[in-house]
Amino acid sequence: xxxxxxxxxxxxxxxxxxxxxxxxxxxxxxxxxxxxxxxxxxxxxxxxxxxxxxxxxxxxxxxxxxxxxxxxxxxxxxxxxxxxxxxxxxxxxxxxxxxxxxxxxxxxxxxxxxxxxxxxxxxxxxxxxxxxxxxxxxxxxxxxxxxxxxxxxxxxxxxxxxxxxxxxxxxxxxxxxxxxxxxxxxxxxxxxxxxxxxxxxxxxxxxxxxxxxxxxxxxxxxxxxxxxxxxxxxxxxxxxxxxxxxxxxxx
Amino acid sequence: xxxxxxxxxxxxxxxxxxxxxxxxxxxxxxxxxxxxxxxxxxxxxxxxxxxxxxxxxxxxxxxxxxxxxxxxxxxxxxxxxxxxxxxxxxxxxxxxxxxxxxxxxxxxxxxxxxxxxxxxxxxxxxxxxxxxxxxxxxxxxxxxxxxxxxxxxxxxxxxxxxxxxxxxxxxxxxxxxxxxxxxxxxxxxxxxxxxxxxxxxxxxxxxxxxxxxxxxxxxxxx
Ligand code: HEM
Ligand code: FES
Numbered sequence: 001x002x003x004x005x006x007x008x009x010x011x012x013x014x015x016x017x018x019x020x021x022x023x024x025x026x027x028x029x030x031x032x033x034x035x036x037x038x039x040x041x042x043x044x045x046x047x048x049x050x051x052x053x054x055x056x057x058x059x060x061x062x063x064x065x066x067x068x069x070x071x072x073x074x075x076x077x078x079x080x081x082x083x084x085x086x087x088x089x090x091x092x093x094x095x096x097x098x099x100x101x102x103x104x105x106x107x108x109x110x111x112x113x114x115x116x117x118x119x120x121x122x123x124x125x126x127x128x129x130x131x132x133x134x135x136x137x138x139x140x141x142x143x144x145x146x147x148x149x150x151x152x153x154x155x156x157x158x159x160x161x162x163x164x165x166x167x168x169x170x171x172x173x174x175x176x177x178x179x180x181x182x183x184x185x186x187x188x189x190x191x192x193x194x195x196x197x198x199x200x201x202x203x204x205x206x207x208x209x210x211x212x213x214x215x216x217x218x219x220x221x222x223x224x225x226x227x228x229x230x231x232x233x234x235x236x237x238x239x240x241x242x243x244x245x246x247x248x249x250x251x
Numbered sequence: 252x253x254x255x256x257x258x259x260x261x262x263x264x265x266x267x268x269x270x271x272x273x274x275x276x277x278x279x280x281x282x283x284x285x286x287x288x289x290x291x292x293x294x295x296x297x298x299x300x301x302x303x304x305x306x307x308x309x310x311x312x313x314x315x316x317x318x319x320x321x322x323x324x325x326x327x328x329x330x331x332x333x334x335x336x337x338x339x340x341x342x343x344x345x346x347x348x349x350x351x352x353x354x355x356x357x358x359x360x361x362x363x364x365x366x367x368x369x370x371x372x373x374x375x376x377x378x379x380x381x382x383x384x385x386x387x388x389x390x391x392x393x394x395x396x397x398x399x400x401x402x403x404x405x406x407x408x409x410x411x412x413x414x415x416x417x418x419x420x421x422x423x424x425x426x427x428x429x430x431x432x433x434x435x436x437x438x439x440x441x442x443x444x445x446x447x448x449x450x451x452x453x454x455x456x457x458x459x460x461x462x463x464x465x466x467x468x469x470x471x472x473x
Pocket of ligand 2: 060061062066086
């Protein structure tokens with residue numbers, strides 16, 4: 001049964017990219033466990049605005065787990081303590097009366113804080129621009145079976161395509177590595193005929209951009225996979241390694 | 252070839268190949284050690300054979316290069332990764348599902364390195380190195396050093412602790428090395444991870460048998 005709970009939230013406040021941040025604790029009364037986590041922050045912000053304070057800045061858009069813009073490290077987990085969901089899909093019934101909830105931004109050199117809980121994830125767009133596409137127009141959807149694709153390839157490509165680019169993988173990684181993201185983007189195209197043609201070139205240019213932007217070296221700890229809201233598997237990373245090494249050895 | 256140092260996957264490739272090379276060496280070294288359990292005389296023959304001659308020296312140099320590359324790259328990767336992580340630490344972090352071992356490869360590697368230094372001083376220095384510089388007290392029969400060493404319980408314990416660190420390093424290292432060169436997929440992931448435990452256990456058990464055998468069972472010839 002959902003009840004109303006009284007909680008405290010410990011929120012990271014930071015005025016700007018260069019400013020030093022700190023935690024601030026706020027009390028919230030009668031929060032319905034049926035409300036979403038982001039609604040709880042909306043209520044907090046209303047309370048702050050009414051009290052003449054600056055609202056907490058945080059990223060949100062679709063609020064249904066598909067756009068990939070929401071973030072937040074909640075109680076030590078990217079996207080909160082629930083499994084395989086984004087922060088916007090997290091509900092207050094995961095928390096109890098009297099809890100203090102710690103809310104932090106993604107912390108990684110590749111994702112500098114803009115303000116409060118909002119971080120700059122432009123780096124991911126830059127990596128996509130480096131090669132995460134198919135260069136020619138491949139036309140509309142062809143007739144089914146006119147282009148046979150093995151089922152396991154189609155499924156692995158779809159699984160990789162589930163990546164919403166939220167950056168939880170980088171946030172969770174002790175090495176600040178973006179390999180799970182890049183490997184998903186390389187895999188979703190490499191396994192399908194339209195994307196296969198440029199697969200090696202794509203792997204090389206996306207990895208080069210990723211390195212240039214200062215993301216870390218993957219050491220296969222697997223922390224990313226555990227925290228990914230879309231369950232992207234680290235076997236994609238093995239595929240990326242394979243594509244990249246194959247391309248380099250042929251050069 | 253500059254991609255082997257300039258790109259992250261290139262660096263991982265070197266890490267992986269050097270690690271796999273060291274594993275091959277470990278297996279070779281372990282098999283030689285095991286001879287001691289069956290016959291000390293046979294072991295002494297092997298250690299005399301691998302004294303200061305060109306093939307043993309060439310082997311030693313290649314091996315040293317393997318270690319140096321592995322350690323240099325390990326340090327480089329660790330430093331770069333700390334930088335990529337940034338200085339801001341999480342106040343609370345609960346992402347503990349990633350194994351402790353996988354996050355502490357550098358610490359474990361350094362434990363192995365510290366042991367390696369001790370091991371080189373105790374054995375290699377007194378055998379191949381002294382023979383190389385023509386020192387009169389160079390020892391060519393391995394058992395003359397190894398047996399007294401492992402009749403000392405403290406050294407037995409130090410060696411066993413080092414083997415434990417090595418075991419941990421290899422339980423992550425083996426599958427990780429194959430993953431780094433792209434040899435993994437959803438079907439093989441679990442198999443390779445389990446295989447890592449098998450490989451690490453066989454290697455470490457092979458090493459651990461010798462000090463335990465010598466301490467408890469080996470009788471010095473009177
Ligand atoms: C007999 C000795 C050793 C063996 C057999 C060995 C083996 C391996 C293997 C197979 C890997 C996995 C490579 C990969 O993930 O691609 C690895 C990783 C690693 N080793 Fe070693 N290693 C040894 C000694 C050392 C030493 C002395 C150090 C450091 C001082 C060290 C530090 C590391 C580090 C930091 C990693 C993780 C690097 C990464 O994944 O990027 N190792 N080792
Ligand atoms: S707000 Fe779009 S995924 Fe969370």
